[in-house]
Amino acid sequence: MASVARVLIDTPLPQLDRLFDYAIPPALADQAVPGVRVTAPLRVEGRLADGLVVEVGDTSDFDGALAPLETVVSPARVLAPEVWALARRIADRQAGSANDVLRLAIPRRSVAVERKWLERGAPGEAPRARYPIAGYEAGVIESAVDDAGRLALRSLPGVAELGDGTWVGRWAVTLAQAAVRAVAGGRSAILAVPDYRDQEQLEAVLHTLVPEGVVASLDARRTNAQRYAAFLACLDHPDEKRHVPRIIVGNRSVVYAPAAELGLIALYDDGDPLFAEPLAPYAHARDVALVRQQQQGGALVFAGHTRSVEVQRLVELGYLRDVGPVPLVTPKVVPTAAQQRETGPDGGRVPSAAFRTATEALQAGPVLVQVARPGYVSLLACRRCGQAARCTNCAGPLQLASSHAVPSCAWCGRLAGDWSCSECNNTTYRMVTRGSGRTAEELGRAFPGTRVIVSDGERPLTQVSGEPRTLVVATRGAEPIAAGGYAAVILLDGERMLQRESLHVGDDCLRWWSNAAALAAPGASTVLVGVGGPLAQALTLWQQHSYASAQLLDRRALGFPPALRVASVTGKPASVQAALEALENVPIRDVLGPAAVPADGPRSLDDGSVRAVVRFDYAHGDEVASALRGAIVRQATGGRRPPAGRRRGRPAPTLRVKLDDPEIL
DNA sequence: AGCACGCCGACT
């Protein structure tokens, strides 16, 4: 019987982010096993901290006398050994705390849910059926799953019908089948998708392939109790003797799911910004998946209609194998030059070629129109001089929520009923961009006898019927699936989407367009309005990987990620300075800044923060992370603290480090 | 975070 427990204390303090040894009292000897929640005294007898037993043994490196564990909270082993290894590695890589990672990996405890789980017997039987995975070279995905292959998988465009009349993207069928292959081989699979609409598709397919208890869903749209129940469903019940393989589906944090004997970890559409974790330590799900596959083995699949620059880099390094459909399947995409616009009943927004395509296709089935912005009208400008209308309070852009609404500021929300132009004092404005609501009104007039359905970020639809004379207006990313596929897809706002200023606008647009085009019926046309050049070419030829490859070349030339890595260091000038000094003996490439912060938009202008961006090579990631981590710990312990009187508001960390922040630059 | 230890100014 082990006498020493190594415990991770549940605390946000960076200086306590290590294991503490405790003596296991004889009374707890058979309960204090790796993975269970415990309470233990810390520093002062009488003060108890929560913690997790990471491992047990008979010796300790600690010089003093070990304090005894106080209690074992529950027999549920919520911290699986492989999840601990992953959390430790990710925390180190991101200059963060393992506790922060585990907050994403383990839901808060719910006593009632846990009791129910413990009382119930262990269910689950592995499916034996095998399904040939269609659309690719025979056996190529199967053997990758069987032999721990690493794939950059080009998903099949198009939609597929399940037995019960629901339709899903064909990508979902491929990934579900790959997961079933893993489970049939006795190992678990993790399938990570950007949002719940993608997740519903995967679940629908899996429902037709495997028995109920095999699939666990860990999505964030549920209450904590539901999430904890789903989490426990992934664990082997204490009474269960054998390991039950499962298919675990979820959003970005599912990459931390407890899955012993992992056969497959797959991400769909890894370029979607939803895979970037907004909570410390800000690890991207793609990176977590890469690390986990290295640690735990099994197959690794990045699937999607587009190729992220990050995955393309790994393909070109030979780390991932590029696998595409056989035979080749490509949607029919027609670019339309911008100048062909004619003024018509639609207000001149839809060029004649696209108009003809839509009119014709509406007789055969539903037509998808993809637009850029949600809501009604997003921006206003002076009717006389064209100057953009801005808030007098914070200079944010003014917007209109409905046709009769008073303009309001998009940033601070202030109403601007008394607006006048800052240039010419004119008080009348006009609309310069049109959202899905406005477009729906216009298109309804342009296509008489047509039913118009709107799907946007606020009210997204999952599925529409295959009825003809249905026009579906959707903002990018909120396109519903049409039964049988759309008879035509019109990508309307390409020009405007490209106007955003960002390092990866091109990648984002190509992703939005490709994902929409993938919803078309076989042989149906997709019209890209008003965009030419390499992006239009990549979409037309359905060669998104070529665009990613060209992007990678650009990034190399510019010294931007993912050609190299970056760390942003934000905080008070003195803290940032100290962090940069900690990097003095680390072979970084260079430091940009520290510059006065334009960091997080209009909110944080007055807090006096600065930000520096450190660029470094992949080979030196560990050194950079540990040096920055040192600076964080030093600043948490050494530095003088705010005066005794407690300050209002949240404590605003004086030093924040983000590695590989996709929003940087 | 808390909380104790530790080495310099006004006090019975």
Added chain:
DNA sequence: GTCGGCGTGCTC
């Protein structure tokens, strides 16, 4: 001579 200031450091 001591009581107590909060700067510095530790938490099994």
